[in-house]
Amino acid sequence: MGSAVERTDEHVREYLIYRGFTSTLKHLDTDIKADKEKGFRVDKIIDQLQQLVQSFDLSGLKEYWLYLDRRLLCRLEDVYRSTVNKLRTSLYRYYVINTVQVTSCRKTQEFFQKQALELQSQVEWRDWFILPFIPTPEQNPAFSPYFSRQWADTFLVSLHNFLSVLFQCMHILQLNPQPFADECPVSSCIQFHSEAVLFALQTESRDQREGDEMVHHKLPVYVQNMDRLGDTEDLVSSQRPVSAATTPSRNFFSTFLPQGRRTPGKLPQFTTGSSPSQAAVGRKDPPINLVRGEGVFKFKKKKGETGEGELLAEASSEPPDPCSYSRSCRGGAEGGGLSMEQPFIKLGQEEYGEHHSSIMHCRVDCSGRRVASLDVDGVIKVWSFNPIMQTKATIMSKSALLSLEWATKPDRLLLLGSGVGTVRLYDTDAKKNLYEMNIDETHPRILSLACSPSGSSFVCSAAALSRPGSVDSAPRLPVPVSGQLLLWDTKTVKQQLQFSLEPEPVAINCTAFNHNGNLLVTGAADGVIRLFDMQRYESAMSWRAHDGEVYSVEFSYDENTVFSIGEDGKFIQWNIHRCGVKQSEQVLPQDATGPFVLSGYSGYKQVQVPRGRLFAFDSEGQHILTCSSSGGLIYRLTNGEPALESMLSLGGHKAPVVTVDWCSAVDCGTCLTASMDGKIKLSTLLAQKS
Template identity: 80%
Template structure:
């Protein structure tokens, strides 16, 4: 509700400016500055109450609580009145305990003197009047629970939850519901576009199926088309003129056109949904194990000028087009004909032709021969559910066999080529509508890919840029970290800089940025200029670069705090929040992973993870583990409940971990240290996308050894991929792979379950 109020205030302010109501706008700004409800932001209300407690302002604390009571709490039903009284009692106790913990006994006595008339009649305060006279109240059994950190945290969380539910249940004005209507309209528009694409795909599939049916009808063999009116002599003539290797052009299912070229099996006959196909003819021979070539089996063979009957064909060896129907069934069909038909020999032959035709069209799909383009051999396909094999298998492996099932179909792959130098960062925003990409020349492109690929904004920077990150609220804002100690906040809709924050002159390199999902704050990693330490031997590592980890607020544009980095200040290369912003994981240049508690703003645990620098870290889908990639080329999964315990480890090739290298003519060589995200997960956290020399590579996470199972190479690049991202905001997941030649490939995947 707080974010909706802020956006509504902005719309109202914009409307007043448009109408020229400047005096009204001034009054609105003044009222917003003195707003005690803090725009219905619960975190700001709790922060205001804590500020009164910290400053020992008892009068301010009482007045603020009375205002909340008159404005909000008194309107509740009587059943909630006891809860409100308990919260007020806990708030006063929280104040008293704080005065004793800080050793300010004067404020403690002042509280009981001013509140004596109000509290002496309440049973829950009867024993608290002796509190100022107890030498060590924190050791007294009656008061010791209130001095624990657990009680204070429980009270603050309870108050936060109570106010949050209260604000959500309040009746909202029509103007405030505008934001919800906009979000609803946006979601409906996206759903409509998705359904339109699905409808278009189904229409295309239906049209292709009709074309296939028409093609099959027009391309029936002559002896099948004219079977009803051919006599013995005509049939023998057609069979003698028809070449043995005749085969029709194979057709593909609609979805198979979206598959990669390398995954299509050439020369396969189409599988029809009805389980039968008119083009079920033999197109080659397969030699038996003995080495003697087998005789070619045709549906109809010329034998002394007569077609082969069903009884004769059933007694011969089983061929690729042998029928599954019993012989007596066809016999019964022929004997159950009406007896009043003329017994002319020509009519008998027509009946036999009709019987052979029915047997031909009744062949099951599982016995359609598969022609190998390389050898011309024929071997039966495995029985399937009527779908083309490209949709349920990974495709033909290099050794000729079929590999494991593929979880995704690559529907399409597009290229964004507006950059002219190597990419450093490439990130999708939270809504999945915009992409921001940064190259080594400091050029930033903001572009969209749905429904068409289009550049929205181009940002040119005079100072070198090292990092970027999308803001969480609102998602149109972009954070840009430079190499001169500044962070800019850029509005991608208005296409202008909102403001620039000076971080630290002694640590000018902004290596990493991460926005909290639950607020307006962001974490900034600042490092000193790179320097190499004194190396006494080849085995000794360079001295890590000094750095700082800072927390900033985009609303106030001020630094909130500086995190403690132990054992020494070191450059943080990568940062990542969990889903609610309560945890922060970082990877540093000294090879140590640090996990921070964002409720207490302190380090919860740290451990040495890699030999060398940590390049990229991410939380797992269930947030019980952390994944990391380091300079040692290892992809490791760590248990965050047991410090430094590995759950799995996998050695990756150098083209997946860096440093990345691009060679050119005349001995030219370009080397790039990893800056952006080296791996990304899908929406369910079961598959991971990594870098490679020719494109992205998708692995499946396993619980055993090896930890990663190769599933699908995306390909498409001619230079090493240096950063990846995986957007799962829509049903069709979108993989972004950016390379050193400035090309960004956007691969659209469709998840499937075979």
């Protein structure tokens, strides 16, 4: 509807210019700038609400919501009043949570003082009055779900989609321009649809006079099943684990998004009907994209109905650009065919730009609350992105830093590996080093760190200095350097043992534990993958996996296989029950495997060998995120050939992405992609449940 309003405004402007009514045109432009309804652009309305929340303008927030309610929401039938009330409750809770996260207690107490008379009689707010007096509400079981990014994103998308449906279904003034004679370049004939109601432009005085005669706006039938649209309890419960036997969560997306991996049939062709309402539906206006992603919804009038419609879901054939609310119908609409449903909706993308050189490592902690990123200059940034992007600590070292890893217990601790044979344990809350361990002077380069899920130990890969003539930022020499793999106890801060690396000591590039720490997989510079039994502390098996170095290894979701990426550009799945047996193999482009190259003016070229994680899995292990020259790429794992099926490009980067991570601590996952220009992108995805 927003595009229809914009087109109408343009037609009015053309008419005023043609008639020479410049004064009226100036007043029109002034009124449009002050338009609280934002031209029925839902994204603009949501942005305005978020701006009021982030600026802690409670009176402005109440006033703006009251305006929306008086001008738009109150015109809905009574059956939707409970949904509107729940959305308002969620909006206020969104405001309160923001005050707690950003301003401590002052603004929180101010909210409850100003809203006490209104809220104290409402059951859903009864337990919230203790919020300002809880020391750490984000850790309280009753309130912790509201502090998650998933809850905030789901609420905002729910509100956006509800308003989109409302705007799609409400009646609007239609200007039907007809051309003048050939000598007239502008539109002149303005016709009104006989059934059109001047909904958006009615004056408030007329609203008051109409009283009970005011026209109600009917939503489609399916919206009657969405009375839990703004129900915060449903949004919260969707974050809690449920058994496979339970019924699907009845939240907003279970109603709106296409279910399963079915391929919809061909869309019916809309034709212009005889009635004005049918003519309006039959126009070739672009359909509204209700979600910041794949689901494009059209409405078709049924015979005999006056305002209700049926929902038709259409999946785009091209990757969406969900960072903006696209109003264009991509791919299959005009061709009549439909493509497979996208597994994720990209809710948005943010940038962290505090680094000034290429990133080596970028990792999210176990809780999904903190990120640690390390650049080639040895600068480490510890930062958070919920509710706002904020740097928590900056760590600088006199000696080069080469690796990092989050501890599992407690997750505020960060392990930092240097280029001078030391590993530091850093407390990100206290912003200080707890202790420093001297690993091995003969193998000073700490290439990889992996913390056991039990939290009692960590594995450290130490390598000798690079041979003369080679540096970390250039391709490595064909002959691997010597290395050690050591196990350290985090409680005693002592080395427990040194693993045997057959056939010869070699630099281990990457390490990963399975879920309980009983198995450890490593990838080495000699192209060999080694699997260690951590109960016996011995090698269980090893096999040559790649021609060249192994850059990245991870266990599969079921832990029956291991995935690896090597210098030969191959992404391979290995069966750990049958030593050296491939289950699948696929060649990836160089921008996914490295070495990574950044070219500049006057022949400048920067080359970087992979150091961080090159791929990461989603929470169910069915999709992987990889690097690319312009952003992350998401693939779906298949059981056949090819092994990977391209699903979604995250984009957003101007330099090659060199390391990735996928935070799946909550259903609304966050993909991190870090590039050679020091930029880190956070892409928030919402999984479409099957």
